[in-house]
Amino acid sequence: MIELERITKSYEMGTQVVHALRGINLRIDEGEYVAIMGPSGSGKSTLMNIIGCLDAPTAGRYTLDDIDVSHMTDDEQARIRNKRIGFVFQQFNLLPRTTALKQVSLPLMYAGYGRAARNKRAAAALASVGLDDRMDHKPDELSGGQQQRVAIARALAVEPNIILADEPTGALDTASGGELMTIFDELNAQGITIIMITHDPEVAAQAKRTVRIRDGVINKIMNCE
Numbered sequence: 001m002i003e004l005e006r007i008t009k010s011y012e013m014g015t016q017v018v019h020a021l022r023g024i025n026l027r028i029d030e031g032e033y034v035a036i037m038g039p040s041g042s043g044k045s046t047l048m049n050i051i052g053c054l055d056a057p058t059a060g061r062y063t064l065d066d067i068d069v070s071h072m073t074d075d076e077q078a079r080i081r082n083k084r085i086g087f088v089f090q091q092f093n094l095l096p097r098t099t100a101l102k103q104v105s106l107p108l109m110y111a112g113y114g115r116a117a118r119n120k121r122a123a124a125a126l127a128s129v130g131l132d133d134r135m136d137h138k139p140d141e142l143s144g145g146q147q148q149r150v151a152i153a154r155a156l157a158v159e160p161n162i163i164l165a166d167e168p169t170g171a172l173d174t175a176s177g178g179e180l181m182t183i184f185d186e187l188n189a190q191g192i193t194i195i196m197i198t199h200d201p202e203v204a205a206q207a208k209r210t211v212r213i214r215d216g217v218i219n220k221i222m223n224c225e
Contacts, residue, residue: 001032006023030193
């Protein structure tokens with residue numbers, strides 16, 4: 001499904017050039033559950049942005065489902081994201097005065113679905129994460145764990161085959177984090193590819209493979225089973 005070949009990413013910072021990624025080679029097959037670990041500044045978030053078609057590499061080749069997305073335009077990348085990839089972030093990114101149902105239906109509105117279809121799919125996504133009784137609640141009426149489940153439902157609403165999660169348990173307590181990881185396990189069991197950025201070894205241990213990155217280079221890949 002995902003193949004990165006000799007991927008590099010460099011940024012110009014004034015008169016200096018920062019090399020965030022230095023020749024990444026990585027293959028992730030359909031239905032895998034992979035954790036990407038590394039210290040701050042290692043390049044793991046840059047790698048996630050490239051995998052998620054939020055950014056383009058400076059050099060190298062990235063193929064997603066046999067499509068070369070390495071140097072697509074922003075609009076072309078957006079179409080890939082909207083059809084194939086769901087995102088879950090540490091800080092939830094929910095609108096403060098908007099109900100859970102409307103939060104989840106927003107990506108569907110941008111994708112051109114009518115109101116009835118949006119609401120039906122959003123309700124189903126919320127039910128799939130155990131929030132069928134919280135659809136009319138706003139973020140300040142939900143716990144942190146429930147807010148993150150709304151964010152997961154929002155990612156699921158477009159029926160992606162890949163979910164990218166960036167430190168999804170970072171803002172949660174241990175119990176809520178454990179519940180969230182159970183949801184990711186269930187989604188992976190349904191065939192969704194899960195790619196998780198984390199600094200937490202316990203979270204990474206729930207993946208089936210761990211990729212360790214440091215100074216823009218993959219220095220270790222471990223099977224967790």
